Amino acid sequence: MRPRQPWSSSKPKWIGRISRGAPRTLPSLLIVLALLVFLMRTDAFAASPRLLTARFTGGCIGYTIAVTGEGLRESNSIVSYNITLTPPTGEPIAIVDSFPVTPEKDGRFHGTIQGTWKNFEFTLAGKYTLSGSAILASNLTLLHTLPVTFSRKNMNCRPARSS
């Protein structure tokens, strides 16, 4: 018996079944398709609100936090960030601040904030290891948290000169 070739031109049986049932099956397929399109348009499949990136750049004077995210529909949303500077010895320095974010039509959002350590009445002197988290929240509801990524995890800040 000759083995069947995968590139054979003969139609598989299931194609024949669909062809025979086409008059009845097609409307059902169209309804399902329309339902899918409707659900997609009504955001039934929308991503849940979340931060995609939260990036820290900066140094001994100031810093910039830039975030991106998706799936945001909630109003009055904020991104709050916690940054901790841990010295080799002694108490860590930790700050928290926030900024509002507004979603675009597709739910994506982005935001950037600049700050200085002086705003928090801290003057950096010595070595620090940085860590932190960014939190997406809306009206006291926690939506998502994400660790902050740092352009450099360690900083070495000179003591301030006495005048």
Place this chain on the structure above:
Amino acid sequence: MISRKRLAVFGVILGLVAIFATVAFANLLTGASAKADCNGYTLTVNAIDLTPGTAYTITYFFDCGSSSQASGSINFTATSSTATETVPETPWPGGPLTTNCSLTGSAKLTSSGSTVAITINGSSPATLTCTSTGTPKSFAIGPSSMEGDLHIAPGDFISGGYNFKFTDGSHAATMYTVKATVTVPVSCPNGSTENVVIPLGAPGKLDGGGVTSFTYNIAAGDTKNHATNDQNSILAWEGAVQASANLCGGETGRNQTGAVFNATVTQNPHVGLVDWQFHYRDPNAKGKGNVNCTNASDPRRNDAATCGASWSQTVRDP
């Protein structure tokens, strides 16, 4: 002796000086008064000896030290020999004043140079007591996992609390309103995550006193911890909830990531930086019984091993 001729010339000169002097001061401002507050001002200026049908301009100026200045002008055509011109309520150009100031002002009729000081709220200068009005600010702390790996069962009481203190003793008095929650994410056996949210209200009251915000009267220079930084005191707890019987479909879930403190705070007026800490406790998950740490009638809550919970690290909020 002065001759009659010289005396006549002197007399003519004196007469001319008198005539010109009268012309120069023909239009006069007789007074200006203003009502002013932190938001703006109204001004009334009185003039006399005007020529009907003549156009005049009054310029005015307010000075509030270095913090704010305002100026403007009134253009009018005299309909009689006197006029009372007013500037309707006008906001300060830089927005509401946010600091106390000693407000002075002057008005000038440009045609004659006649100038008067503006009487403001009945005096000059006038003291305006202005402070920045508090605007709500939101922030979140965490996730912080002071409690370690918790196995949270349906029905567990979970309590939450915070303390704060102003960092600098040089601040003015303020009303500090705190609306906050602690969220404890619970990982369920089926892989889903359910959040237990603890609304925080009044310190030391059962379930936060049933309120979701609390206002602290902060005295000037106060750097104490509010309500307390004693991690076992009932005042260190501002709220508690009982995990739903349907938590994780009735199964015990787990929290390893810690909790998140969400807060919206308002300083009225804004006076300074604040250091914050929060904590949470599920005594049952620690094998200490199912205790509500805000329940003063439950003697178990006074046990430090039951309701004493470590604070998160101190985080500074601007």
